[in-house]
Amino acid sequence: MSSLKKSKLSASAVRDYFSFPLVTAAFFIITFMSSHDMLNKRMQGLLVPVCCYIVMALSLNLTVGIMGELSLGHAGFMSLGAFTGVVVSQSLIDSVPNDILRLVIAIVAGALIAAVGGFLIGLPVLRLRGDYLAIVTLAFGEIIMDIVNCLIVGHDKNGLHIIFNFKGEKTVADLNLAENGTAIIKGAQGAVGTKTIATFTAGFLIIMLTLFLVLSFIRSRTGRAVLAIRDNRIAAESMGVNVMKYKMIAFVLSTTLAGMAGALYGLNFNMISADKFNFNTSILVLVFVVLGGLGNMLGSIIAATVLYILPEALRGLADYRMLMYAIVLILVMLATNNPKVRNLFVKILPKRKSKEGAQ
């Protein structure tokens, strides 16, 4: 941080770095509650997915908030990470019996594949702008989903067997697995029988790593270049900033983090299938980002947590649950973005705070 801009940076910097103690405190409180049997089963089940979605929101915030480009296919990179993670973990189950080590290897592998995917997809995508870029990311998200849907992967003593089910006539039998081989991904039937090794601690560490990477990226030389491109591309270009290069760095970092989140997600469920990572999941994460505030990392963390828990907390409403979720979403968007409502909010907020605090 340059001392010249200190006063200007401090407001957002304080907020950003406040995330670390907040997340850490939340982690220790929840771990404490969980070890003292104060969390019910539902909450415990939500912990790892919440971590995944927080990382997804942070990584998408890098693309949307910092780079300033709308991505509608971010779930695709999560999918790459998830399936890579599952394949790696399941095939190493004998050679690396230690769950923690295997989880780390799987997450690294998921991140790497998502990074490669991000680079390849970034090549065409980052040449475009605005809504055209958005639609192409949507297209790639759907393409990844279709392709994963056609994958049949198995593992036996001879190593990995992968078939691409192009015409729809191949099955697990075509893998010709040796005895004791296992099918890991069975096309549309998804990856089944995954040994779930994801833990809340791993989720917490990944959030911290993501926060660290994203926040130091924003404040690095590269990050400042990306911000300059976002604010005024032409000015940045004329100052000699290589737009494609810097955008690519930001985009690949973003997809890498999404891959990590995906790997953790994939290893938290006994079964995942390609259609989970569809347009709707991309949109869900985008909602977290926009609601939390573009470029506001702490906001993303909070929005992802609240909005992920909201539909679960609304289960008491039975049939009206998703309807209420939609209404809350619209109202929150109106409340945070409409000048009139916003002023109203600011006025009545002290009251609200005391009310909330009293509960």
Place this chain on the structure above:
Amino acid sequence: MKKLVKVIALVLCFAMIAAFAACGGNKTDDQTTTAPANPGTAEAAFKIGLIGPLTGGAAIYGNAAKYGAQIAVDEINAKGGIQFEYKAEDDEHDPEKSVNAYNTLCDWGMQVLVGPITTKPAVAVSAEAAEDRVFCLTPSASSTDVINGKDNMFQVCFTDPNQGTASADYIADNFAGKSVAVIYKNDDAYSQGIRDTFVAEAGAKGITVAYEGTFTDATATDFSVQVTAAKAANAEVVFLPMYYEPASIILKQAKDIDYAPVFFGVDGMDGILGMEGFDTTLAEGVMLLTPFSADDPKAADFVAAYQAAYGEIPNQFAADGYDAVYIIYEALQKAGCTADMSAADICEKLVAAMPTLSVNGLTGDGMTWDASGAVSKAPMAVVIKDGAYVTP
């Protein structure tokens, strides 16, 4: 602006804490009910949970099963004797949400699970339930992945391989020498599971598969290309391992091009005649393997009760849900379970009791189970004539 962001962050912070507190707060209440449920009272009720898609694209299946199970619960509770307390949770046909729904039900104190209704969620939840020792009976999740390796997971419906094999055998016996086309849904575990065993068995029986077409959620609007291609391949039998909604479009589009092969469906096809506004002449001559028929005299009471309560003709999912509750009822009686037992104890007793059980239900007479969890009942091949099922 900065101020505003802070303000919003604060509000959200409070909301987050409130959400955690709200969810966490249930813990103590639930705890008391999980362990001995209503101890001592004479009318102690078993807590039965159901998980299925109640909203979203697959809502029809979850809701049908939920309603069917509700009718069974009401009937059983009216009888006296074993009482049920029943609660259904939504999973939106998403494995992740399904696990959440399962955990919610566990917190509620669920002792036996009916469900999950659809295959992918069922696979995800069954792994959790196997670890927690909660007995599960799924009405309609038919993949073998659902029951494989889990001793506490049982099915009311046929497994996918079973249906695929039975369909291929039936076609080999009744349409020998005719060429077959298959249209299936490639991003659906149920559809692909049946197709895989069908094609394998067809190969063994010497049936030629002249054309295979697929579709996904994204291309489930129009099937005219697949239908035209099946016609061009001169397929005389078209096998449709899918649910009835896409099948109804396929039937219409085949008629549009004057293509009239024998359409052969599986249990997912049941319900096509009950679709509001469906022109039943389109389904004339369609064959399907189904365990349930709403026209069956033994189902008359159930159909009447269902129509009175929900204004629709029940489909196979409703019947499966209804049967599932009755199977659990029979099993609980046979195993001698009482409502104050823990879920794990009930699970062990039911797992032991299931293979000794034989139940007459709407979806089959003399249903029995082996230890793997698969049901054994005879599939019934029917053909649609004048808008009703007829045994050929």
Place this chain on the structure above:
Amino acid sequence: MEFLSYLISGLSLGSVYAIIALGYTMVYGIAKMLNFAHGDVIMVGGYVSYIAMARAGLPGWLSVIIAMAVCTLLGVVIEGLAYRPLRSATSLAVLITAIGVSYFLQNAALLIWGANFKTYPSLISGTLKLSLGEDRQLSIPYVAMLTVVVCILIMVGLTLFTSKTKMGKAMRACSEDKGAAQLMGINVNKTISVTFAIGSALAAVAGVLLCSSFPTLKPTTGSMPGIKAFTAAVFGGIGSIPGAFLGGLLLGIIESFAKAYISTQLANTIVFAVLIVVLLVRPAGLLGKYVPEKV
């Protein structure tokens, strides 16, 4: 010979995409927002006309008019309640609100009309059969022809409307520069409301034609065709009325041919791959105007 059949399949699917895309592109062109709830307004149009036709027994044309009236009202209400308060907000905020509206409509439909699938009574049924000799024949569903005709009519109508009428000119002015338009005495809010009214009326027509061609109806009926139509609108150049028409038709034809000749599994992938290639060559779509940025 199948080639012609596949082409007809493609045209009939494409014309449905085109008619949805026209509504999308119209709203985008003027309000500069991606209205993700458009697909769900289509679904509402489908249900309303279904109720009118199948339950109330009204004739088809009257049902269409009722559906248009209801959807117009719905569009204006949505715009007034959910989008207008966000006029000064970022386009992303509006996008997320539109997604909220989309969830709302789907779940409201689920509660009102139930999850059961309905079979839509086709507006006009039957097919035109052309004999091509040697027991070969070509079938063209009448509803496909109707869709193409309606599509062309709407396209011409919209083009005339935006270029000739006062309201249309106001719309174009708003599309170019809202601030300047306001200074010239144009009521921007009213203009955008009218745009939504027209877009939603078109959605009702699209709903009726979509369900007539592919006759099932459920609360999520509109979402997938909505996304495809959005793709089609971008393909043709979003904001361009002839572009939406062309984009829709091409998308339908590519999808059909991909299913017929390459792989039914990957039809969607191929459609999207073509879209990506087109956008790389022509970054503003087929008929979109590429506006270079001013320094």
